[in-house]
Amino acid sequence: MTHGDTTTGVITSSPNWVTTRLDDLVNWSRANSLWPMMFGTACCAIEFMATAASRFDISRFGMERLAYSPRQADVLICAGRLPFKLAPVIRKIWDQMPQPKWCISMGACASSGGIFDNYAMVQGIDTIMPVDVYVPGCPPRPEGLLYGILLLQKKIKGETVFDPTLRVEKLLDDQGMFLAPAVVDELSEPFGNSVHQTRSA
Amino acid sequence: MTTATLNPSVETLKARFGAAVRRILVSCGDTVVVVARGRAHEILAWLKNDPVERYDYLTDITAVEYRDRELPIEVVYQLRSLERKLDLRLKVELPKDRPLEVDTITDLWKGANWLEREVWDMFGIRFAGHPDLRRILMWETYSEGHPLRKDFPLRGRFSRAEQTHRALTADLAAHYSMEELSLKDATPLLPGDLRARLEVVTAGGEDPDVRTDHMLLNIGPQHPATHGVLRLVVELDGEVVVRVIPHVGYLHSGFEKLGEYRHYNQIIPLTDRTDYLSAMSNNVCLAMAAEKLMGIELTPRCTVLRVIACELSRIISHLVWAGTTAIDIGAFTVFLWMFQEREKLYNFIEAWTGARLTTTLTRVGGLMADVPDGWTADLQTWARDFPKVLDEVEALLSKNGIWLGRTVDVGALSAEEAINWSLSGPLLRASGVPYDVRKDRPYLDYESYDFEVPIGEHGDVYDRYLVRMEEMRQSTRILLQALERLPDGPINVADPRVILPPKSRAMGDMEAMIFHFKQVMEGVSAPAGETYTGIENPRGELGYYFVSDGTAKPVRWRIRPPAFINLAALPAMCEGHLLSDLIAINASVDVVMGEVDR
Numbered sequence: 001m002t003h004g005d006t007t008t009g010v011i012t013s014s015p016n017w018v019t020t021r022l023d024d025l026v027n028w029s030r031a032n033s034l035w036p037m038m039f040g041t042a043c044c045a046i047e048f049m050a051t052a053a054s055r056f057d058i059s060r061f062g063m064e065r066l067a068y069s070p071r072q073a074d075v076l077i078c079a080g081r082l083p084f085k086l087a088p089v090i091r092k093i094w095d096q097m098p099q100p101k102w103c104i105s106m107g108a109c110a111s112s113g114g115i116f117d118n119y120a121m122v123q124g125i126d127t128i129m130p131v132d133v134y135v136p137g138c139p140p141r142p143e144g145l146l147y148g149i150l151l152l153q154k155k156i157k158g159e160t161v162f163d164p165t166l167r168v169e170k171l172l173d174d175q176g177m178f179l180a181p182a183v184v185d186e187l188s189e190p191f192g193n194s195v196h197q198t199r200s201a
Numbered sequence: 202m203t204t205a206t207l208n209p210s211v212e213t214l215k216a217r218f219g220a221a222v223r224r225i226l227v228s229c230g231d232t233v234v235v236v237a238r239g240r241a242h243e244i245l246a247w248l249k250n251d252p253v254e255r256y257d258y259l260t261d262i263t264a265v266e267y268r269d270r271e272l273p274i275e276v277v278y279q280l281r282s283l284e285r286k287l288d289l290r291l292k293v294e295l296p297k298d299r300p301l302e303v304d305t306i307t308d309l310w311k312g313a314n315w316l317e318r319e320v321w322d323m324f325g326i327r328f329a330g331h332p333d334l335r336r337i338l339m340w341e342t343y344s345e346g347h348p349l350r351k352d353f354p355l356r357g358r359f360s361r362a363e364q365t366h367r368a369l370t371a372d373l374a375a376h377y378s379m380e381e382l383s384l385k386d387a388t389p390l391l392p393g394d395l396r397a398r399l400e401v402v403t404a405g406g407e408d409p410d411v412r413t414d415h416m417l418l419n420i421g422p423q424h425p426a427t428h429g430v431l432r433l434v435v436e437l438d439g440e441v442v443v444r445v446i447p448h449v450g451y452l453h454s455g456f457e458k459l460g461e462y463r464h465y466n467q468i469i470p471l472t473d474r475t476d477y478l479s480a481m482s483n484n485v486c487l488a489m490a491a492e493k494l495m496g497i498e499l500t501p502r503c504t505v506l507r508v509i510a511c512e513l514s515r516i517i518s519h520l521v522w523a524g525t526t527a528i529d530i531g532a533f534t535v536f537l538w539m540f541q542e543r544e545k546l547y548n549f550i551e552a553w554t555g556a557r558l559t560t561t562l563t564r565v566g567g568l569m570a571d572v573p574d575g576w577t578a579d580l581q582t583w584a585r586d587f588p589k590v591l592d593e594v595e596a597l598l599s600k601n602g603i604w605l606g607r608t609v610d611v612g613a614l615s616a617e618e619a620i621n622w623s624l625s626g627p628l629l630r631a632s633g634v635p636y637d638v639r640k641d642r643p644y645l646d647y648e649s650y651d652f653e654v655p656i657g658e659h660g661d662v663y664d665r666y667l668v669r670m671e672e673m674r675q676s677t678r679i680l681l682q683a684l685e686r687l688p689d690g691p692i693n694v695a696d697p698r699v700i701l702p703p704k705s706r707a708m709g710d711m712e713a714m715i716f717h718f719k720q721v722m723e724g725v726s727a728p729a730g731e732t733y734t735g736i737e738n739p740r741g742e743l744g745y746y747f748v749s750d751g752t753a754k755p756v757r758w759r760i761r762p763p764a765f766i767n768l769a770a771l772p773a774m775c776e777g778h779l780l781s782d783l784i785a786i787n788a789s790v791d792v793v794m795g796e797v798d799r
Contacts, residue, residue, distance in 0.1 A: 038425075039423060040429070041429065041430050041451075041452055041794070042429075042452060042454075042474065042477060042794070042795050043473075043474055043477035043558055043559060043795065045429070046477060046478065046521070046558060047557070047558060049521075049525075049540070050540060050543070050544065050547075050557075053536065053537055053540035053541070053543075053544070054537045054540060054541055055540070055541070055544045068423075068424070068425040080452075081452065081454055083451065083452060083453050083454060083798075084364055084365070084367075084368040085339065085340050085368070085450055085451050085453060086422065086430060086451045086452070087365070087368040087369060088368060088369060088371050089422055089423060089430075089451070091369060093423060115459075115470065115471070115474075116454050116455065116459070117355075117356065118355050118356060118357075118454075118455040118458055118459055119345065119348055119353070119354070119355065119356055119357030119364075119455055119458070120348070120357075120453050120454055120455040121454060121455070122365065122368070123361060127361075127365055128365060128368075128369060138559060139558055139559065141557065172369060175366070176366060176369050176370035177362075177365065177366055177369065178369070181360075181362030181363075181365075181366065182362070184361055184362040184365050185360055185361050185362045187361075188361035188362075190356075
């Protein structure tokens with residue numbers, strides 16, 4: 001008879017040894033001790049603080065060790081809007097994080113620019129860096145962020161250590177861009193209500 | 202408009218300065234004096250220093266450009282006499298065919314420094330004689346123009362790809378001027394004994410302990426103790442802070458520009474996101490400003506509910522302040538206790554508005570919703586218990602040796618300096634100035650509530666802590682009185698021009714349908730005019746300055762940002778203190794970067 005956890009693939013028939021796939025072991029340990037790099041800029045950062053506090057308690061998901069240094073972090077959580085003035089900063093922080101690393105874009109502004117379709121705001125951080133999970137909301141409730149974290153854990157558990165492309169750094173190209181200019185323009189086009197926000201009188 | 206509302210200083214101004222006083226207007230009860238460009242500095246200096254006039258407090262400096270491009274750009278000075286409880290607005294007109302320039306008033310008020318830099322950044326108006334006229338919200342090498350000018354497109358001049366490219370390839374050093382990073386001789390700022398020893402060394406003498414090399418340290422913009430994306434460039438002599446240069450604008454989101462593209466009611470969601478710790482009182486202030494412009498009188502129930510909203514905001518904001526400040530100084534427990542109370546209040550706020558943080562509570566002429574059944578009784582129970590939590594926190598901190606050591610006599614500002622820096626809120630009151638907008642310029646019937654305004658003596662970090670703790674108690678008192686007196690009745694004014702008809706009627710009744718259509722499609726228009734409306738926010742005096750040209754969208758929506766103006770005084774509070782004190786002092790300012798950078 002075997003005892004085991006079907007989600008992690010860990011199978012044991014004795015207290016002294018286990019058999020499992022290497023992927024399952026690596027992914028299990030990675031997914032359950034994510035150290036978040038908190039990049040909190042605006043309102044979403046307050047909801048992140050609520051998530052970290054006693055009621056929602058982010059440590060239930062192995063994330064209580066908040067890293068404020070990018071060099072000791074696994075997952076960057078961009079909580080809040082990202083103006084162009086801050087774009088080189090978050091890019092630098094992302095480049096400083098060692099592999100393996102993931103990114104959660106928390107809230108409407110980080111994911112799409114939100115209500116700030118204007119001269120100051122990056123229209124979604126995915127125009128300057130890769131994103132793994134988007135959490136919608138303005139700001140998302142703590143439950144929303146926790147759901148995003150669970151989705152990220154699910155994604156990590158589907159990875160394999162034998163695919164070297166997963167851990168390749170996605171650096172800026174020689175033009176200094178993350179995406180091609182035409183793609184950035186297309187991603188940043190007004191949508192929804194902001195289409196109508198062009199007249200001032 | 203009757204002459205009764207005219208500010209009494211106008212007659213003296215006219216008699217003294219004659220033709221330099223160009224025009225006098227009264228709009229929504231505010232007196233506006235347009236003065237000649239060349240004599241503005243002289244008039245402002247006289248208003249500040251004259252023993253009768255005593256306009257000692259500079260509330261705000263901003264500028265207005267009208268949609269009619271022929272009209273001159275105006276620079277607006279909002280003044281207040283704290284003792285006489287009088288407000289006066291001065292304007293200088295700058296025709297566009299001549300260089301946009303006016304004399305600086307940084308020699309009169311230190312608080313003018315950042316405000317003038319912001320006007321330069323956003324409008325391209327030069328202030329002659331300003332000691333450091335650089336961009337403040339946009340970065341130094343920003344080349345698209347001055348965003349609040351009417352010929353500047355909402356989304357900027359470049360394509361998104363070009364903006365992204367320029368941002369990503371920006372030299373980080375270009376975010377600040379290089380000469381600022383060069384070390385200057387800042388000996389006069391050092392504490393006495395160090396200064397004396399340093400002078401020995403610089404004169405060629407020997408002192409084995411003193412090294413004259415200063416160190417530059419960059420803190421932020423991503424740092425856990427800067428309370429957001431604030432960046433401080435610090436020049437250190439050993440552990441002693443010689444100079445601090447705050448860099449703001451990393452969260453500049455173009456709120457004021459967006460406001461010009463929106464109806465008055467559509468601006469309310471924006472106010473949630475400026476100072477996101479006190480969204481509800483921002484909503485209240487916005488609605489009050491629009492109502493003043495439109496001449497709307499609130500219902501009694503709405504007035505009391507708005508007081509409840511304002512005081513709840515003050516409490517939840519001070520709760521975050523206490524929690525995060527305690528973390529900065531090394532006490533984690535307080536953070537968890539404070540967030541526990543905050544979560545209880547979130548439940549109340551969510552039941553009322555549907556959101557925890559971004560409430561969008563008010564509408565012009567009323568509120569988005571009444572409070573649910575049983576809500577007031579539950580809140581009463583909470584408010585009776587809450588002071589016990591404050592007692593527990595005070596038992597933990599107020600006599601704690603570490604806490605006292607880190608806060609007493611740290612970062613003190615005198616009353617005179619605090620006024621000169623245009624500080625407001627708990628920061629100003631901790632320095633001993635009893636200015637509280639709720640008492641000095643009452644709104645929402647605050648004069649009929651029984652509460653006290655706590656005042657500090659020393660203006661240090663400890664006094665700021667005591668003032669904020671006591672403010673939470675006083676807010677609880679106001680809350681209980683408001684809940685006690687909450688009258689029945691409608692929450693919205695009975696005016697179909699500003700308040701949407703009920704959905705049931707809008708679907709069946711022709712007249713209601715027309716009003717619904719007009720409000721949604723055209724918005725509520727305000728008569729031409731202008732108003733400054735200030736309220737006491739958790740961080741200080743929040744003011745919304747509206748200029749209307751008679752359409753449904755304001756010509757100018759100016760936010761008087763208390764956190765921005767308070768932060769400008771940070772160097773004055775830190776210099777000469779230890780680096781570790783810088784963290785405590787910065788925490789005591791209670792900045793919210795969303796509001797600082799707007």
